[in-house]
Amino acid sequence: MERKIQELRYLVIGAGGTGGCIAGFLAKGGRDVALIARGVHLEAIRRNGLKIIRPDGVLSISVHAEEEKEYKDKADVIFVCVKDYSLDSTYELIKKASHKDTVVIPLLNIYGTGERMSDRLPGIRVLNGCIYIAGSIECPGVLRQSGEIFRIVYGSVDGGTEDPVCRQAEEDLRACGIEAVYSDDVRRDTFKKYSFVSAMAAVGAYYGSNAGDAKREGAVRSMFISCVKEIEALAEAMGIDFGEDMAEVNLKVLHGLADDCTASMQKDLEKGGQTEMDGLVFEVVRLGNKYHVPVPGYVLIAEKFKFHLEDGQAGQAK
Numbered sequence: 001m002e003r004k005i006q007e008l009r010y011l012v013i014g015a016g017g018t019g020g021c022i023a024g025f026l027a028k029g030g031r032d033v034a035l036i037a038r039g040v041h042l043e044a045i046r047r048n049g050l051k052i053i054r055p056d057g058v059l060s061i062s063v064h065a066e067e068e069k070e071y072k073d074k075a076d077v078i079f080v081c082v083k084d085y086s087l088d089s090t091y092e093l094i095k096k097a098s099h100k101d102t103v104v105i106p107l108l109n110i111y112g113t114g115e116r117m118s119d120r121l122p123g124i125r126v127l128n129g130c131i132y133i134a135g136s137i138e139c140p141g142v143l144r145q146s147g148e149i150f151r152i153v154y155g156s157v158d159g160g161t162e163d164p165v166c167r168q169a170e171e172d173l174r175a176c177g178i179e180a181v182y183s184d185d186v187r188r189d190t191f192k193k194y195s196f197v198s199a200m201a202a203v204g205a206y207y208g209s210n211a212g213d214a215k216r217e218g219a220v221r222s223m224f225i226s227c228v229k230e231i232e233a234l235a236e237a238m239g240i241d242f243g244e245d246m247a248e249v250n251l252k253v254l255h256g257l258a259d260d261c262t263a264s265m266q267k268d269l270e271k272g273g274q275t276e277m278d279g280l281v282f283e284v285v286r287l288g289n290k291y292h293v294p295v296p297g298y299v300l301i302a303e304k305f306k307f308h309l310e311d312g313q314a315g316q317a318k
């Protein structure tokens with residue numbers, strides 16, 4: 001018998017550019033959502049609510065936010081919205097917050113995150129997912145969303161088994177103003193997102209360029225297109241059928257971004273701290289090596305950041 005779902009309880013881990021916007025939109029739409037944040041950002045959200053500066057104005061939203069250790073509930077849907085380098089720090093909370101039907105939806109830009117998380121979370125249903133948004137923390141308690149794009153795609157790692165929780169989450173997200181897609185081929189769809197963000201992040205890091213530079217004819221745009229084509233060749237070797245011309249699709253996505261938009265990896269790089277370069281750029285070089293697909297654009301970019309393969313094996317960043 002189909003399980004009757006009443007109101008889903010959402011947990012969003014990470015209150016940055018992605019997680020803060022998701023929790024903010026869900027809360028604004030009246031959904032039951034808790035947001036895990038920390039430090040001065042958490043204090044500010046608690047004191048003043050969450051502000052999201054958008055192209056069409058500022059949203060001020062009251063969101064239930066707490067620290068990881070304060071969360072004592074069980075959630076039906078958990079969105080994981082942290083950088084790859086913080087992922088390990090989320091596992092204890094996910095274990096504590098899950099019941100037998102909970103679905104965990106990682107939205108990281110790193111391809112294959114869901115599979116990696118499943119290995120670390122036996123007995124918990126971890127999906128795969130991705131998100132299209134351009135968001136960042138402006139200052140404590142305040143996020144900036146540039147451009148209108150806000151799309152979440154998720155689905156089961158094993159393919160398209162229909163799940164009522166996932167279907168209801170899709171309805172909830174849409175009702176709250178987020179374009180949601182419960183995908184029947186999430187491996188393909190997350191690799192499609194990867195073909196965009198990896199290329200944009202790699203080229204942006206190489207040239208120090210933004211979306212506006214890639215929109216105009218010239219070296220930045222050419223390299224962006226070459227990188228997308230390298231990922232297309234990889235997809236073919238990996239048995240992923242994109243079914244459409246990703247250079248064309250990704251140029252449309254690019255044109256939907258504000259000119260001053262840069263990938264979140266590039267923002268981290270400019271701040272001088274940890275970045276997702278390994279999963280977004282070096283991993284493409286490793287995949288090229290594994291599947292015998294030439295990826296000269298990525299090799300050039302990776303070399304600029306002192307990464308190379310050693311003896312034909314997966315190399316180390318130096």
Ligand SMILES: NC(=O)C1=CN([C@@H]2O[C@H](COP(=O)(O)OP(=O)(O)OC[C@H]3O[C@@H](n4cnc5c(N)ncnc54)[C@H](OP(=O)(O)O)[C@@H]3O)[C@@H](O)[C@H]2O)C=CC1
Pocket residue numbers: 013014015016017018019036037038039041068081082083084086089090107108109110131132133134135136137264265276
């Ligand atoms: N920003 C964007 O526009 C987009 C980002 N993405 C991807 O989404 C993922 C998340 O990125 P984004 O939202 O930008 O990341 P941010 O760095 O903006 O936000 C992550 C937040 O999570 C916090 N955090 C990390 N670990 C914990 C924890 N254990 N408990 C509580 N808080 C925690 C961080 O805190 P602290 O700062 O203290 O570490 C930070 O505030 C990445 O993989 C990114 O590539 C995808 C599409 C667009």
Ligand SMILES: CC(C)(CO)C(=O)C(=O)O
Pocket residue numbers: 109131132133134135197200261262263264265
């Ligand atoms: C490029 C962008 C903004 C597109 O969603 C993104 O995914 C990121 O910054 O990580």
